[in-house]
Amino acid sequence: MDNFVFKNPTEILFGRGMIAQITERIPAERPVLFLYGGGSIKRNGVYDQVRAALKAHQVIEFGGIEANPVYETCLKAVDEVKAHGVGFILAVGGGSVVDAAKFIAAASLYKGEEPWEILLTGGEEIQAALPLGAVLTLPATGSESNGNAVISRQATHEKLALASGLVFPVFSVLDPETTFTLPKKQVRNGVVDSFVHVMEQYLTFPVYAPLQDRFSESILQTLVEVGPVTLAEPQNYDARAAFMWSATLALNTLIACGVPQDWSTHMIGHELTAFYGLDHAESLAIVLPGVWERELEHKAAKLEQYGVRVWGVQTAQAAIAATEQFFQSLGMPTRLSDYQIDAEEAAEKVRARFTERGTVLGEHQDLTPDAVAAILRSRA
Amino acid sequence: MDNFVFKNPTEILFGRGMIAQITERIPAERPVLFLYGGGSIKRNGVYDQVRAALKAHQVIEFGGIEANPVYETCLKAVDEVKAHGVGFILAVGGGSVVDAAKFIAAASLYKGEEPWEILLTGGEEIQAALPLGAVLTLPATGSESNGNAVISRQATHEKLALASGLVFPVFSVLDPETTFTLPKKQVRNGVVDSFVHVMEQYLTFPVYAPLQDRFSESILQTLVEVGPVTLAEPQNYDARAAFMWSATLALNTLIACGVPQDWSTHMIGHELTAFYGLDHAESLAIVLPGVWERELEHKAAKLEQYGVRVWGVQTAQAAIAATEQFFQSLGMPTRLSDYQIDAEEAAEKVRARFTERGTVLGEHQDLTPDAVAAILRSRA
Numbered sequence: 001m002d003n004f005v006f007k008n009p010t011e012i013l014f015g016r017g018m019i020a021q022i023t024e025r026i027p028a029e030r031p032v033l034f035l036y037g038g039g040s041i042k043r044n045g046v047y048d049q050v051r052a053a054l055k056a057h058q059v060i061e062f063g064g065i066e067a068n069p070v071y072e073t074c075l076k077a078v079d080e081v082k083a084h085g086v087g088f089i090l091a092v093g094g095g096s097v098v099d100a101a102k103f104i105a106a107a108s109l110y111k112g113e114e115p116w117e118i119l120l121t122g123g124e125e126i127q128a129a130l131p132l133g134a135v136l137t138l139p140a141t142g143s144e145s146n147g148n149a150v151i152s153r154q155a156t157h158e159k160l161a162l163a164s165g166l167v168f169p170v171f172s173v174l175d176p177e178t179t180f181t182l183p184k185k186q187v188r189n190g191v192v193d194s195f196v197h198v199m200e201q202y203l204t205f206p207v208y209a210p211l212q213d214r215f216s217e218s219i220l221q222t223l224v225e226v227g228p229v230t231l232a233e234p235q236n237y238d239a240r241a242a243f244m245w246s247a248t249l250a251l252n253t254l255i256a257c258g259v260p261q262d263w264s265t266h267m268i269g270h271e272l273t274a275f276y277g278l279d280h281a282e283s284l285a286i287v288l289p290g291v292w293e294r295e296l297e298h299k300a301a302k303l304e305q306y307g308v309r310v311w312g313v314q315t316a317q318a319a320i321a322a323t324e325q326f327f328q329s330l331g332m333p334t335r336l337s338d339y340q341i342d343a344e345e346a347a348e349k350v351r352a353r354f355t356e357r358g359t360v361l362g363e364h365q366d367l368t369p370d371a372v373a374a375i376l377r378s379r380a
Numbered sequence: 381m382d383n384f385v386f387k388n389p390t391e392i393l394f395g396r397g398m399i400a401q402i403t404e405r406i407p408a409e410r411p412v413l414f415l416y417g418g419g420s421i422k423r424n425g426v427y428d429q430v431r432a433a434l435k436a437h438q439v440i441e442f443g444g445i446e447a448n449p450v451y452e453t454c455l456k457a458v459d460e461v462k463a464h465g466v467g468f469i470l471a472v473g474g475g476s477v478v479d480a481a482k483f484i485a486a487a488s489l490y491k492g493e494e495p496w497e498i499l500l501t502g503g504e505e506i507q508a509a510l511p512l513g514a515v516l517t518l519p520a521t522g523s524e525s526n527g528n529a530v531i532s533r534q535a536t537h538e539k540l541a542l543a544s545g546l547v548f549p550v551f552s553v554l555d556p557e558t559t560f561t562l563p564k565k566q567v568r569n570g571v572v573d574s575f576v577h578v579m580e581q582y583l584t585f586p587v588y589a590p591l592q593d594r595f596s597e598s599i600l601q602t603l604v605e606v607g608p609v610t611l612a613e614p615q616n617y618d619a620r621a622a623f624m625w626s627a628t629l630a631l632n633t634l635i636a637c638g639v640p641q642d643w644s645t646h647m648i649g650h651e652l653t654a655f656y657g658l659d660h661a662e663s664l665a666i667v668l669p670g671v672w673e674r675e676l677e678h679k680a681a682k683l684e685q686y687g688v689r690v691w692g693v694q695t696a697q698a699a700i701a702a703t704e705q706f707f708q709s710l711g712m713p714t715r716l717s718d719y720q721i722d723a724e725e726a727a728e729k730v731r732a733r734f735t736e737r738g739t740v741l742g743e744h745q746d747l748t749p750d751a752v753a754a755i756l757r758s759r760a
């Protein structure tokens with residue numbers, strides 16, 4: 001096991017009716033920025049629950065955060081924060097809204113010239129951030145209980161991530177009932193996204209971390225068990241609750257403790273989203289099997305362990321096949337051609353960008369831009 | 381799944397050489413109370429590492445915390461805190477030292493007349509506490525990453541627990557190398573203690589919490605795997621590290637999220653320690669199988685699941701037998717007669733005390749003092 005530092009101070013408020021508990025957790029001295037997305041929260045009752053909980057607070061609303069939160073939009077929210085002297089940011093929505101809240105919280109107190117620098121340095125520039133909380137309505141990204149965010153810049157088609165211990169939500173409400181009206185596609189995306197989050201922390205090479213391995217496999221097994229159920233029965237509270245808690249634990253940094261990580265699939269997937277507008281999870285389902293095939297030699301031991309423990313199959317190849325079939329069984333395409341994307345073109349675009357940035361991926365740092373291009377060609 | 385609130389802000393510093401990282405984490409403005417036990421830390425190098433890390437701090441040493449920390453001793457430490465204006469308590473040792481630090485941290489700021497009231501109310505009286513940190517040298521209690529403590533009062537042979545969100549350690553250092561010189565008996569105790577901690581949160585009745593169940597089973601499987609190895613090979617870093625991390629996660633409140641709990645075995649065990657001086661883990665190994673036999677009807681579903689997933693056996697009775705055999709394989713006795721304790725006498729003593737206190741145990745609140753007495757008689 002490698003050395004590690006683990007700290008996750010986010011308070012989780014889980015279950016029916018827990019939105020009411022935010023009242024006492026948000027300081028009332030200064031205005032609250034109430035951040036949300038496209039307005040679905042106004043149709044499913046969440047908006048009303050939040051307003052009721054904040055009836056004694058001064059609330060500044062800011063809607064319109066995009067599914068892949070956009071830098072230019074976030075800067076408008078920063079202007080609101082500064083104009084009103086906002087003291088707390090409440091993100092209500094999916095991971096994109098929570099991600100945006102983190103960036104806004106940091107950018108509002110940023111002392112440099114151009115807040116994009118926060119993203120160019122991956123969050124290292126963050127010296128302070130406003131406190132933030134979340135009411136999560138879409139289980140998927142894990143953003144409700146970590147210090148990570150991904151922001152896209154429209155002008156340049158760039159999508160960059162930040163990580164900082166200063167932007168963990170103070171609290172996050174996870175009420176499974178708030179997710180009952182989600183479109184099936186978003187639930188499918190959430191299951192796949194959570195599944196791949198686990199994989200980026202688990203599917204590398206063995207370092208004798210038996211508990212972390214078993215925790216990762218526990219999340220995978222649970223997603224395999226409840227994924228189809230929660231898609232078929234959106235109002236099944238038990239299944240949705242198990243899925244929601246799995247999605248949070250998939251990326252609250254616990255399973256990453258003391259083990260190597262490989263975020264190749266995400267890094268490559270981000271480019272497919274930036275260039276072609278694929279949903280985040282759609283991009284992951286395409287890329288993951290390709291990364292595994294390419295890295296088969298390095299990843300064989302963990303692929304075999306995963307195959308045996310999660311799928312009851314005996315070989316690395318069978319484990320890869322079972323994974324792709326699982327994604328497809330959820331209605332998730334796994335090939336570029338499913339989206340009429342030319343694999344050769346995608347390979348060249350991503351190769352060019354990674355070459356320009358000097359990006360090399362993989363837990364062994366062996367996925368060069370050429371290797372990434374080969375992966376994308378293999379996913380035609 | 382039941383509703384829950386989960387918050388665990390403790391920062392874990394895990395691995396070789398991590399003691400050095402406490403320097404920057406302890407405020408240097410006020411004196412630090414350096415709390416420890418019987419002095420083993422002076423023989424294994426931990427004392428020197430801590431003093432080196434605190435060379436720029438003003439340090440007040442307080443040694444002699446007992447294996448079951450004693451109220452009267454803790455009050456002397458509170459006097460030291462007040463006399464020197466201590467601003468931070470650093471516990472260096474096993475769970476007993478960490479438990480003592482928590483009580484001292486709360487008692488030092490207690491405004492009532494008699495700090496024992498903190499324990500009589502289970503910690504509810506705690507309004508404030510000094511910040512504390514830990515350097516853990518004995519994996520067992522989980523105290524390094526929770527808000528619980530157990531304190532014994534010599535004068536009355538009482539042993540009571542407190543729980544409070546205000547006494548979580550700010551940080552805990554877990555360096556497996558600091559545990560290499562532990563006596564075998566303490567390692568054996570630690571494995572059993574951790575194992576039973578999981579059981580008190582897992583072995584009740586199903587509420588469809590599949591991820592919590594699998595996390596619990598992951599810890600149990602890992603303890604079964606590494607327990608014998610770490611006993612036989614105390615300097616095997618990998619095995620000791622896996623054991624140490626398992627012991628922490630067994631009682632950092634994560635696996636308790638959203639599920640019923642049953643702390644009967646601990647409550648009964650505490651009395652055996654108070655009356656007969658048994659080690660905490662020794663008392664648990666005696667009581668646990670008895671509680672399960674008594675509650676077989678209510679616990680059958682989870683016992684069967686546990687048997688299948690952890691031991692590969694098919695019945696509840698076989699799961700109970702496998703557990704008792706596991707304890708014995710670690711060199712842990714499981715009967716009162718192994719300690720020349722008269723079961724009839726023990727049953728009557730505990731029955732009398734629980735009757736006096738009105739204690740009723742079990743997740744269904746059906747373990748009356750009479751039922752507890754029957755359990756103890758069955759463990760002759």
